[in-house]
Amino acid sequence: MADARDSGLQAPLWRAIAVYRLAALAYAAFLVISNVGAYARPMLAWPVLTAMAAWTVVTTYAYADPARRRPPLLAADLLVTIAALTASVWVVGRSGLAAGLPTVAVAWHVAPVLCWAVAGGRRGGIAAALAMGATDLAVRAHYDQAAFTGAVLMLLAAIAVGNLVRFAEVAQQRLERAIELEATTRERERLARDIHDSVLQVLALVKRRGVGLDGEAGELARLAGEQEAALRTLVAARQADDPAGDDLDLMALLLTYASPAVTVSGPAGAVLLPARAAREVRAAVAATLDNVEKHCDPGTKVYLFVEDEPGEVVVTVRDDGCGIEPDRLAQAEAQGRLGVVQSIRGRVADLGGRVRIISAPGEGTEVEMVVPRAPIS
Numbered sequence: 001m002a003d004a005r006d007s008g009l010q011a012p013l014w015r016a017i018a019v020y021r022l023a024a025l026a027y028a029a030f031l032v033i034s035n036v037g038a039y040a041r042p043m044l045a046w047p048v049l050t051a052m053a054a055w056t057v058v059t060t061y062a063y064a065d066p067a068r069r070r071p072p073l074l075a076a077d078l079l080v081t082i083a084a085l086t087a088s089v090w091v092v093g094r095s096g097l098a099a100g101l102p103t104v105a106v107a108w109h110v111a112p113v114l115c116w117a118v119a120g121g122r123r124g125g126i127a128a129a130l131a132m133g134a135t136d137l138a139v140r141a142h143y144d145q146a147a148f149t150g151a152v153l154m155l156l157a158a159i160a161v162g163n164l165v166r167f168a169e170v171a172q173q174r175l176e177r178a179i180e181l182e183a184t185t186r187e188r189e190r191l192a193r194d195i196h197d198s199v200l201q202v203l204a205l206v207k208r209r210g211v212g213l214d215g216e217a218g219e220l221a222r223l224a225g226e227q228e229a230a231l232r233t234l235v236a237a238r239q240a241d242d243p244a245g246d247d248l249d250l251m252a253l254l255l256t257y258a259s260p261a262v263t264v265s266g267p268a269g270a271v272l273l274p275a276r277a278a279r280e281v282r283a284a285v286a287a288t289l290d291n292v293e294k295h296c297d298p299g300t301k302v303y304l305f306v307e308d309e310p311g312e313v314v315v316t317v318r319d320d321g322c323g324i325e326p327d328r329l330a331q332a333e334a335q336g337r338l339g340v341v342q343s344i345r346g347r348v349a350d351l352g353g354r355v356r357i358i359s360a361p362g363e364g365t366e367v368e369m370v371v372p373r374a375p376i377s
Helices: 008-038 042-062 071-086 094-098 108-140 145-210 215-236 250-255 275-295 328-334 339-350
Strands: 247-249 262-265 272-274 302-308 312-319 354-359 365-372
Touching (some): 008 108, 042 108, 071 108, 145 215, 247 275, 272 275, 275 339, 339 365
Parallel strands (some): 262 302
Antiparallel strands (some): 302 312, 312 365, 354 365
16 A cells, blocks of 8 residues: 655545544444344444444544554554454344344444545555455345445545545645745845845946956956856746746746847746747757857847747847848758758747748848747647
8 A cells, every 4th residue: 555645635634534433433323222122142232332432532543643644553443443343243143234234333434444545545445445345245244236335335435535635645746836936936036136236236337337448457347247147147047947837938048048249138027938839949049049150250249039929929039240141041951051941940830930031241130930829739
């Protein structure tokens, strides 16, 4: 039997079982008092009922502590209840049971099955239900529709409770994950505010004051600018590759490309896309930036814009480089060099989007990628 996690969401189930066991004991006592005159050995009914009451007190106390909800207690609970159920053969007698008298442990014997379902999940509940159901049928010694109905209902209850426990565990895990992510996000936002109010402002000031200076002062200003851009990228990153969700923050993915030569602009909040679409767009942007680095002069400025529309996301990469000859892309494709076609247009087309490239010699290049928001199958 696989041990179930003692999540906080299980506590109400254990309290409900304790209440059920008390109510079932009261019902069993009422039936014993009502039918004791018809028993084969009526004097034995009272010790059995007393033992059931004592065990009810013991289990109510024992199951209240999660540390004691372990196989030894569960096995003892099942065996004690089976013993009380089996005692009906001597207390009620075979003739009384055949005449339709209930067992001494009527209804009370379902409690350990529920405990096994909560502690061991669906499999544990089914195992206990089969053992208890077989005992009940053997004690009754008649196998009519009514006898089988009780066993089947007990089995169905075990399956239902076991599934409920599994759903509770999943909900607990998601709740813990959400709380953890919220705490992490708040701490990251606090650090971002502190860094923005101190380190980033100082680096920006050094960069502005050192622009145009020669020598070491100019070099320090340049280094300060690079560190400011790198630090802003680090602060802005929002765990975009978190596998817990179905969507990724495209803005956070693209902010990693920010540098002194690459300016990234877009909405202040998250730009969510299906995980596959976000990764493909990032790869297309990376291919575009590689083309700029490969074909343009050093120091070429690149501007990356992200627009978050209701039905689509538009990503534009614009540079002030050398530009592209009108027929250059067609010639490259004809020669088998498919970098732009496969890395950019192919990726976006697979997402149901479109790419537009505007360029002229000496006037730079603009690559516009439009991706729909619909989930990609």
